[in-house]
Amino acid sequence: MNEELWSGLIALLIRILLMLFAWIAFSVGLYKVLRKLNVKRAGTAWIPGFRYFSFGKALGRPVEGIFAGLLEVLYFVLSLIPEPDNERLTLVRALLLLIVVITLYIYRIRLFLRMIEVFGKKARWILLWLAAEWLAMLIFGFSKKLQPALSILGEEQSGEEPSSGLETGRAPAHLAASGLSVNLRARTVRDYGKKRYLLKDINVEIPNGSLVMLLGGSGAGKTTFINAVIGYEKADTTILLNGADVYADYQNLKYRIGFVPQQNLMRGNDTVQDTVRDSAEMRLPTGIKRKERNERVREVLGQLGLLAGDRGLVCKKSGGQLRRIAIAQELVADPELFVLDEPDSGLDGAIAREIFTKLRAIADTGKIVIVITHTPDRVVDLFDRVIILAKDSDRIGRLAFYGTPQEARAFFERDTMEDIVVSVNRAEEGGEGLADHFVEKYAALTAVREGGAA
């Protein structure tokens, strides 16, 4: 009996020691990995739960880190609950433990796969991790040959408030009573409780009757800027449309702003005429009589070359016609500000040009038309002004230029709009990485202009 007890105790002791060893080895390995990833508080590797927060964050996978951390804590809590006498409760506890362990395992695999990716190694390293995770972690932590190949921490810190921000365009001393005045101080989001800047210090004044091109590399914040301007996503900004505050009176002003998204968002199984007519009824004031409304629908359909075949189904129309229907849906409301996100997306040159010509005509009626496009040079001659956004070294979208296309060419010392975009794009995105330079240069230019004006 005594022998049995002793052997049982020894087996238990060995088991505990092995578990302790694996836990310590894993923690030491993780500590070293966190150090390699430049995590300041690498000591968190020893704190159950919290260590995965740091690990996930350092790998640029904060969500996985948070889930793994919470699941580890939950696993500890469930393990500490003594086995109940009740058979049903035992089953529930076992089931919960099983679910937690499986989920935790999956999140850990995700994190480890990400670590392999960050260290530039092949995915088969996961096999070692599956066999003995502590050993894998020790190897990654201590091996001098294994070093992070991607700079994750730099990416992760992107968009935080810069300690020494660039000197950028200051807010205009006055806001115009006509046209569109944008004084965007900041557009921020909260990422896991941390404030992150998407856009900062963008000030432009656009006169009525302007056709404006909005340019910028991928992720520069063009759509974010547009959404802030039209009041759809709120920012720390003052937007005046012909003297009216868009944010203060959004419920009324949203009817005076037309936005055409990148995709053709309309019901294919309705006729062109009815689609536009419904939009007119929804968006025009109730005071307008049915006859006037129908005339307006016909006028817009005619303006956009959609009268022929307006009884046909939307789904039967070509790509160019679909874009024009999308434009007609907004234009029929006679908006003062008209914003289009890539109206030429997926269209060939001739059809795209035709659409931009129509937009030019719309702007000539006194409206402000802002267009995002990725193929600017084929239509730039139609535009009055160009806004160029660039992502600076802190990965915040900023104003790199606002002026006429000719002024833009001179300012950037480039011949084409596409070359200008390339110049402000980040090097890893195939650009020249000159965003900071041009943002500062433009800020200096506006300061001189304002000084001169004063």
Next chain:
Amino acid sequence: MEKTLKYRGRLAQTRIYLGKFLRMFVFQNDWKALPAGAVIAAVVTFVVGTNLFVTQEGTINGAFALTCGCIWNGFFNSIQVVCRERDIIKREHRSGLHITSYIAAHMIYQLILCLAQTVVTLVICFLAKVQFPEVGLITRWSVLDMGITLLLITFAADMMALMISSLVRTATTAMKTMPFMLIFQLVFSGAFFELSGFAQKITYLTVSKWGMESICSIGRFNEQPMVTFWNTLYQLRNAEIDGMKPVQIYVNTVFQNNQLNDVLRWSGQQNQKLAYASDPQLVLQHWGVLLLIAFAAALVSVIALEWIDRDKR
């Protein structure tokens, strides 16, 4: 001072969208729901039509099959209607669409569609010579009572599917969810599986339970003969006890005295179910619950879609 302009309110928007949906009924092939409903009704009446409202077994099987058919129709009517145009709704919402109007228009449109399906089902029942009770419980005509019940079952299921369609983001997810919803309705109808405790309480949330109970009440389940008892006896007629065949003797006596109908009626009287009582109050209560389910599902749809602006770009 600038005059504040007025734009279309909720009622006007509901009218605009209802018009849109009705137009699209033809173009979008929604009309195919009608022949599909007819096929389902035909299959159901072909299988269970003969004994529907004739015997208790026939009534309960038929009621279950009809309920399932209606739920199926309702689910398929609207399981994809919202999720497949989610991006469009998001766009329209940002330009002033009231979600309540959008859902209200769907409710009216779907009600019309459900009504058409109900009429088709009843026509098929007539063609299959289903014998409806002579007198109705709520109205003078039992067919009308039955029609209202079938309509409410279909509509409640339709609204539940609309709710799913509003909660999920893609048509694929909606279609994956549907079988679970169907199985849930069938298992928790309480008709064929003995449920107790919490499981029994879940049945209160199902369209199938209230629908079946209404059909059985209107079909006068408790007044019908039961054949299971007699069929079992008949199968056991050759069983010997102490060298005798007492069941055979009883069966022969019944036949000789021409008492079969009395036995069937007597066994039916022994199988009275409170839930299927032919009580107008009970049926009205069931109809109310079905309507409540439909409106609750519509409310959830509105709440879910009010968050549509938070969808990722």
